[in-house]
Amino acid sequence: MEDYEEEREAFLIWMKDAGYTPYTQKSYLADVRQFLASLGGKKLEIVKKLHVVSYLTSVRESGVSDATRNRKHASVTCFFKALIELELYSVNPAAGIKKSKTDKNREPVYLDENDLQRFLSAVEGKYKGRNLAVFLLMSYMGLRVGEVHTLNMNDYNVERRSLRVFGKGRKWRNVPVPEDVAPFLDQALEERLDPWRSKEEAMFISQKGRRLSIRGIQQIAAQTFERFQAQVPVAHRRPYSSHKLRHSFATMLLRKGADLRTVQELLGHSSIQTTTVYTHITSREKEEAMSRLQIRIPENTLQH
Template identity: 30%
Template structure:
């Protein structure tokens, strides 16, 4: 018999030390495993080593009854399969009850992105007559120029930016660092922001820190703050809908591929460990299809 908390603590330690998993990944694992433990307790099962395939089937049925998406069920199943795989490796269980549980096929949705004309429209709507406006311009330019995740953007520090070389050092998922090129427009916007707006917004000694992007109080900008800023920008432009931060990452990848970049390069720029994660961006826009058709078909 093995205590639930002890089993979870050992697994989390394994994720941190051996797998070098991110804080975000570990928190998701904790939440999913705790949910499974609650289910076991409701079934009168206190020993994680006594779980059988029947219990797994019952748990999955419970998840589907909650109307959870296929993606969510697949994530939870994968998490618990990894948990029991670890217990099996440690000799705490004789078999993995989740090994026979098939992952539901995820709904294939193309990532939402902005067309190049929409991006130009968004940039044209930016006001650069205030520190906030200058910061917003630099923020939008960097996100679109590099395709970095919002969490990565919030972690960028002044020493990570090299404007002379046109690169930014990005601290990615799983503590994997990578250098990403920064285009001319972004370089100019960031340079202006550092020399003017950021200096003004962090003028207080209490606000002395190295993070590149700051809020109106001079504190480091958070992912929630970035989402708010982007939605405010989309409201002020003529574009419709909302602007989720990941849409800029999707737009970055889509525009690169549509303009001839090879998928391996885009994979490296995005920081994807698997090429399959990048292949979702190989869809093409209707405009691109029409352009290729007109250029290639003899009777177009």
């Protein structure tokens, strides 16, 4: 039975060198381990496209979403790409396999401005200042959970009221800090917890004195959403998560008439196609548009 230790080690070194976040490294490695376990001990040199498709099919049949299946495909593709670049292998059997079609027409779950206000009012507890700043960065500046997690103290330019964000695809972008958000961010930095290590640069520190983790942010959001929906019957509660705050930001901007290209830049999307998912229209807006039509039908055409 092969354990592929050398290849897994090589993949990890490659990801670290390429600047992947620890979170991405962990999830890609987990996917690759699952794929390697599915090979039944075959040597990697003889792995063909068929083996990769077979793995992805079994993953799909286990009940995961198309998006998760696509992520696992990306992990395996990346794994072979790394091995080729490190000159361990010469063929990528995962290349050229089609992605699963995800449901393009599904509207993103988001909060409108009134809901956002109520959500922010539900932030409470000992670390309220820090948590409020975290949620404001996501809901009024569109940051991803991972981006909030990687923020360092020197990424915030107080004079210019601008935040330097390290996003997906290892790309930096500058996001203006809205005037109303700045005081909350300033306060959170004033109240910043003492880090366990003196050289810790993280902007947000956990109660254990370390950089606030992605999982930590997600848990704080889940608890806040629970309080936010406390009065809503369980059957009618919506599947909110920290990422929905970013959806809310994008939706609000577009509703205020922001240009799609600008929203793409602010969100750090590499493709404008990704941004178009936020151009969802509500039934109310459809009805309003239809009501503007001047409908003139010749008399006596209605059959009785």
